[in-house]
Amino acid sequence: MSHAVLSPSSASRWLSCTPSARLEMQFPDKAGDFALEGSLAHEFGELRLKRYSNIIDEPEWNKKTSELMENRFYSESLEEYAENYAAFVWEKYQLAQKTTADAVLRIEEKIDLTAYVPEGFGTGDAVILADGTMEIIDLKYGKGVQVSAVENKQMMLYALGALDMFGFMYAIHTVRMTIYQPRLDNISEWEIPAEELLIWGANELAPRAKMAFAGEGSFVPGKHCQFCRAKAQCRALAEKNLETAKHEFDDASLLSDTEISKLLEQMDIIKNWMSAIEEYALQAALNGKTFPGFKLVEGRSIRKYVDEKQVADRLMENGYKESAIYEPPKLKTITAMEKLVTKKAFTALLGDLIIKPQGKPTLVPESDKRREWNSVENDFKNV
Ligand code: SF4
Structure with missing residues (x-):
């Protein structure tokens, strides 16, 4: 796991607020479990792509898959999301092969970023080189925030590192960056001429990264503060x-x-x-700190049965009927059911029995991709 001062995943932050990287080092990284779950999804995706590419044979794939299934973060849905990612990359690679017979696919490539970022390194989940275009694909397993590829600084860093690695072997004129975020059904793509990216790397990234590494510059608050540990x-x-x-x-x-x-x-x-x-x-x-004017108290709590079976037995011994003390069984929630039967089977089996009622009106910034709520249209619905 990365412990670089300037991690690519927080590049948008340290590029905007250069002293943040050094300041953050004073605070613990709490992303632990999410990061581990994401790593497992990447491992499944990598394994599947290696099998598609015949880098590993069927017995080895089976063996490694079984090992990964022992991981505490394993779930069928995680495996399915990773499989979908691998299928997505493989389809792109096959498409590239149609136009360029010697198209190249690199999987989980370690990328050296030190030409731009002191001590910088990263991993390109999948890189496809074909017909003068280098496509770099990133699997994002998180579902907290929808990630866009447009001017995505982490992707731009990876792309610059990959250009450094492959630029002298292949004539690359265009760089495409693709984010695949399966849990939010989000696929985001963005293209930039290689020349333009190199100019950004030399004129903006490298000098800002140098300042950030040294902990220099001014603190600049903004949207990038959301995940800052400080x-x-x-x-x-x-x-x-x-x-x-x-x-x-x-x-x-x-x-x-x-x-x-x-x-x-x-x-x-x-x-x-x-x-x-x-x-x-x-x-x-x-941990013992006191803040003037505040004190720690016990929060509200609700009563709980110690043992439901014992409660029921005792009530029935005392004349209460089973039908009176139990509530009728209830179906699991849609999310829990989807987890039980897997996403694919869920749609095939129950697709026609699921409806999505209209959501409540919500105020969002104009840049939001959702269609504008039409109040006139909705007024008529209520007539
Ligand atoms: S909270 Fe915002 S302003 Fe403060 S260090 Fe972090 S990124 Fe910079």
């Missing part, structure tokens, strides 16, 4: 958020629409920041 205690972020809260609004009793828009823009950042402070302060208090 966010609960970062002064720059606190000052920015508090400044938003006491915004120099127009001198009137009520906020204007424009002022409400400004607050909405900042809402996610502020909510995320406040939760981080709450989580940090609780943990610190549990």
Whole structure:
């Protein structure tokens, strides 16, 4: 697992806020379980691609698959998502072979980034080279945030490292970056001329990475703070958020629409920041720290049966009927059922019995990809 000062996955952060990388090192990395689950999905994907490519034979594939199934993060759905990723890459590779007979597929390629980022390294999940185009595909197993390939700094770093590796063997004029995020049904692609990427690498990435590695530059809060390990205690972020809260609004009793828009823009950042402070302060208090004006108390809790069978037996011994003390069985939730029967079988078996009711109206930034809620259309529905 990567312990580089400047990890590619946080590149968008240290490129925007160069001192953040060194500051973050003071705080523990809590991504542990998610990272391990993601690694397992990558291992399954890699194994399947190696089998498709005949790098490993059937017995070896079976043996290694069984070993991976012992992992505590294993689930059928994880394996299915990884299989779908491998099929996606393999299909792209076969398509590339149609136009370029000697198309190349590299799987889980270690990428040296030191030409741009001090001590930088990464792994390209899949790289396809064909017809002057280098495509770099990244499997994102997380489902918390939908990731876009457009100007994705992590992908741009990987692509620069891969250009360094393959650029002198193949004439690459275009770089395509593809994110495959199966748990959100998200496939995002972005292309850039190789020349343009190299210019960005030399003029922007390398000097910013040098500053970030040295811990130099100014703290710059923004959307990139969301996953910063320092966010609960970062002064720059606190000052920015508090400044938003006491915004120099127009001198009137009520906020204007424009002022409400400004607050909405900042809402996610502020909510995320406040939760981080709450989580940090609780943990610190549990470790003995005291915060003036606050104390630790026991939270509310609800009563629980110690043993449901014993409760039922005792009630029935005392004359209560089974039908009166038990609730009728309930179907599992859709998510739990999908996990039980696997995603593919679920759609085939129950697809026609699942409906998705219209969601509640939600205010989102204009850049959101969802279609705008049509209030006139919806007014007519209620007539
Ligand atoms: S919270 Fe934001 S401003 Fe503060 S160090 Fe992290 S990235 Fe920089």
